[in-house]
Amino acid sequence: MGNQKKSVIVTVWVTAVAGLAWLLSGAIRGWLLGHPTRLPGQFVALLFPETLARRTWQSVEPWPALLALASVVTMMAITAFFVWVIVTRSEHRSPGQRLGFLSLWMGVVLAAFSTAAFTSLGYIVATWPPARVAALLDGIEPLLFAAGYWGIIWGWIPAWVGSRLTRSAESSHKHKPATKRSTELVLLLSAGVLAVALMAAFPAAHRSTEEARAMSEPSPPPVQTPEPVVYGSPEVSHAFQPPGKNWCEGDEVAISWQEPEGATGHRGMRFELTNTGTGPCLLESYPDIAFDNVDGWAMDVLVVHGGSFMTDDPGVSAVTVLPGQGAQAFLGWNAMAAAGDMRTGTMLVAPYPGTLRHSSPVDLDIIDGGAVSLTAWAPIKEESAAIKNTRPKP
Known part of the structure; x- marks a missing residue:
């Protein structure tokens, strides 16, 4: 080989x-x-x-x-x-x-x-x-x-x-x-x-x-984004004021409010309580008030008892409200720069803290972190004397 x-x-x-x-x-x-x-x-x-x-x-x-x-x-x-x-x-x-x-x-x-x-x-x-x-x-x-x-x-x-x-x-x-x-x-x-x-x-x-x-590999199903749970102001305030004898309860009254009025950067707003019960009731406190923004979230607004540039506070006194009659209170605040912030979309009012609140849609330039002044309940006066004369005529 x-x-x-x-x-x-x-x-x-x-x-x-x-x-x-x-x-x-x-x-x-x-x-x-x-x-x-x-x-x-x-x-x-x-x-x-x-x-x-x-x-x-x-x-x-x-x-x-x-x-x-x-x-x-x-x-x-x-x-x-x-x-x-x-x-x-x-x-x-x-x-x-x-x-x-x-x-x-x-x-x-x-x-x-x-x-x-x-x-x-x-x-x-x-x-x-x-x-x-x-x-x-x-x-x-x-x-x-x-x-x-x-x-x-x-x-x-x-x-x-x-x-x-x-x-x-x-x-x-x-x-x-x-x-x-x-x-x-x-x-x-x-x-x-x-x-x-x-x-x-x-x-x-x-x-x-x-x-x-x-x-x-199958593509993952789209993630369902749950709707956020909106936490608005409660129907009854967590703050509680012991009621007096025969005080007006939230479910025995009707509460309404007017459009706000303004003057030189200030605001004033009147709301009225009407007794819808069968007997007289007593008001002897400041109203209970809360605000929700336009999305329904509760707002952090400082409420100060007293008057403002456009409102006078008579102070707390006993006001007897007969059936079908009413009482009034006023809300005052300075104009707030609401650009970029949520405005107030709902206002809630009760006769006193601890009873049922009444709510209604509003459009106010009150924003989160703002401050308002609130007067005590008082008998209804003539409309011309409801807000200080410094306000412009509607």
Whole structure:
């Protein structure tokens, strides 16, 4: 057998057996870990190292088969290069020397390690940029160690086949040294091209998998924004004034108010209480008053008992209100800059704090944080004397 033919046979056999062993180890491991078996995971990892990375089987079809094929072909190409170099270099040894089993074994180990390195680089490119720098090497170390371990427990098989073929050829043929630089270069270029293709396959598989997952996952239903719960002023004030004997209750009266009047930046407003009961009742307090803005929210308005620029406070006195008759009180305030603020949209008035309030829509330039003046209940006077004469005539 000629030296060139012998080198080709050894290279082909070692490459084929190494590729088959690489495929079997990764495929058997992936199948056993992906299906329920009685074999412990540690035992599977011990016998079948991770030659085909776990992410290979997590990709969408047809990428698991394509990535496995790319890994095996790259492994075989790199193995062919290393074995060819070892075999052709050994042709210069003396006639009594043989091609060493350990040399071929080391070539297979280097090929496995190189394939794992290119696979790791492909994963780095696929997941770039990493979420954190420390995670950049998380998937590299296990693959490299698995490749080295595979070279120890599986790599001896193709090396043994190659060494047996070498011995058989040397026993019946005379050694003729030869160098095959051109073949060596072709194998190196082929291995390089396949390694680059392997690296490029992983980003493509990663993109396809992410797109498939995005399409398969149902879009979350639109979040229903609940309507906000509006907290307006209560129908009965939390503040409580102990009522006197026969005081007018909120459910026995009617309360109405007029449009506000203004003068030189001041406001005044009159409201009137009418006894709707069957007997007389007594008023001897300041009215209870509260405000809600146009959206219905309770407003924080400071209520000061007393008069204002446009109102006079007669003070608290006993006012008897006969059925069908009434009493009056006045609200005064300074004009407030309501631009950009919520105006008052509802006013609530009760005969005294602690009884039922009467409410009605209004449009007042009273805003949150403002202050108003409130007079005590008084008998109804002539309209001309209801508000100070400083107010403009309506």
